[in-house]
Every structure is written in structure tokens, then in C-alpha cells.
Amino acid sequence: GLVGFSALVDYVVGLRLFRTAGSGRRKLWLALSLTSNLGLLGFFKYFDFFLASFNEAFTLLGRPLDFGTLGIGLRVGISFYTFQTLSYTIDIYRRQLEPVRDPVAFGAFILFFPQLVAGPIERAANLLPQFMGPRTFSIGKARDGLRQVLWGLFKKVVIADTCAQYVNLVYADPEAHAGSTLLLATVLFAFQI
Structure with missing residues (x-):
């Protein structure tokens, strides 16, 4: 969906920026990336908020208007992957980075799960090389990965959720x-967090 479109735009723009010599055309490619990414971010994150605020402002002025809202739900991680793809494109524009030609590595860079949850925005030059090496399946690494996922799930479901019951009860009425x-x-x- 949305993240795929954003990734596709910046993947193509990155390749075109690298091949384009004239500064005017390079600026157009950069503008395409900035406009599409920031436009989508602004629309999905803020459109309903501004529309509701507009309606409320006219109601307070005694001229109620109801344009309604579109009911657009916020897309999970939209700010993160928007700025992640933009950092990639801007680095190429500044000639600090060559574009990646492997779409799987580029997708992994955009959607790297631990960063998607915790941040921060990682520079492509630091993270992409880790995805560029050969990808081979290893039963040992798969077993280790599964063990880590199960351990994390245990900590979340057993420890954090148990702590949350007490914490929520106390914090609901601290006085x-x-x-x-x-x-x-x-x-x-x-312990919960």
C-alpha cells in the first residue's frame, strides 16, 4: 500500500538522481520525492485534524459548517518510513550515497522492524550495507531468531502485561x-516498558 508506494517513488528517484547531471533536473527529482512523501504524510496524518478544526472554528464563530471528516486512519509508522526514505533520497541528491539497486535490500532498509518501533532514523550509508550481502538460509540462525522472538513474546505477555494490570490500577487513581x-x-x- 502506502509504504510500498513511498518506497517505489524513492527507489526510482534515487536511481534517476544518480544518473542525472544537470542541477535543475536533479532538483525536480528531489522535489518529486519531497512532494509525494510529505504530501502523503500531511494528508494521512493531518487532513482530518485540520478539517475538524475548521468545522469547530466556524461553529465558535456562530456559523456552523460541517464538512465532516474523511475518517482517514493514521497509518502505522508513516512518519518513520517517510523520513527514512527521504534521508536516502537526500543523501543521493547530495552525492553522499550511491543508490541501491537491490529492491529487497532497499525494502529491508525502509521497513527494518526494530527501528520502525524504536527509531531513530538511520542513515542509509550506515544501514544499507548490512542488507547488501548474500542472503542464505541458516537453520542455526533461524532457530536463534525464533528463540529471541519467543523470549520477547514471553517478556511482553507474561512480565509486561502482568505488571500493567497493577500499574494501570494504581495510576488510574493515584490520589x-x-x-x-x-x-x-x-x-x-x-519493568512493563
Whole structure:
């Protein structure tokens, strides 16, 4: 969907930027990337907010208007992958990076899961080389990866969710609890996150 379109735009723009010599045409390619990515980000993240604010402003002025909203749901990770792809394109524009020709490596760079959740935006020059090597299946690495996923799932479901029950109960009404209870809830919150 949306992330695929964004990745495709910047993959193609990156290749074209690298091949284009004239600064005017290079700026047009960069503008295409910036406009499409920031336009999509602005539309999906802010359109309904501004439309609702516009409606509310006219209501407060005594001239109620109801344009409604489009009910556009926020796409998960849209800000992250938008700026991730833009950093790639801008690095190529500045001639600090050559474009990657492997679409699988480029996709992995855009969607690298640990970064998608925690950030920060990683420069393509630092991350892409790690995806460019040969990809071979290893039963040992697959087993290790599965073990790490299961361990993380255990920590989330058993430890974090159990702590969350107590923390949510205490934090829902902190005035009703003693300082020691609040302290314990805060310590458990540290384990929860």
C-alpha cells in the first residue's frame, strides 16, 4: 500500500538522481520525492485534524459548517518510513550515497522492524550495507531468531502485561494510594516498558 508506494517513488528517484547531471533536473527529482512523501504524510496524518478544526472554528464563530471528516486512519509508522526514505533520497541528491539497486535490500532498509518501533532514523550509508550481502538460509540462525522472538513474546505477555494490570490500577487513581504503592507501581512500570 502506502509504504510500498513511498518506497517505489524513492527507489526510482534515487536511481534517476544518480544518473542525472544537470542541477535543475536533479532538483525536480528531489522535489518529486519531497512532494509525494510529505504530501502523503500531511494528508494521512493531518487532513482530518485540520478539517475538524475548521468545522469547530466556524461553529465558535456562530456559523456552523460541517464538512465532516474523511475518517482517514493514521497509518502505522508513516512518519518513520517517510523520513527514512527521504534521508536516502537526500543523501543521493547530495552525492553522499550511491543508490541501491537491490529492491529487497532497499525494502529491508525502509521497513527494518526494530527501528520502525524504536527509531531513530538511520542513515542509509550506515544501514544499507548490512542488507547488501548474500542472503542464505541458516537453520542455526533461524532457530536463534525464533528463540529471541519467543523470549520477547514471553517478556511482553507474561512480565509486561502482568505488571500493567497493577500499574494501570494504581495510576488510574493515584490520589487514593499511599506513596509506597505509587513507588512500587513506578518500579513495575519500568519493568512493563
